[in-house]
Amino acid sequence: MSKAKVERRSNRELREVLDELVEHVRDVTRNAETMSKRDLEYAEERLEWLAEEVWRAALEGHDKAAS
Numbered sequence: 001m002s003k004a005k006v007e008r009r010s011n012r013e014l015r016e017v018l019d020e021l022v023e024h025v026r027d028v029t030r031n032a033e034t035m036s037k038r039d040l041e042y043a044e045e046r047l048e049w050l051a052e053e054v055w056r057a058a059l060e061g062h063d064k065a066a067s
Helices: 003-010 012-034 037-066
Strands: none
Touching: 012 037
């Protein structure tokens, strides 16, 4: 089994954050044309936060797998 499949299955937090990130991107993509400037700014902030969460979860999962 590849390392990617093992990590995805063993790092549930990473999978959940990735799912939330994908859902957010899809929602913004569908609604960007009708969103206010304020909503777009919030969406961008949330995107950045989710990206940081993905990075953190991936690193923590990597550290756990290395132990």
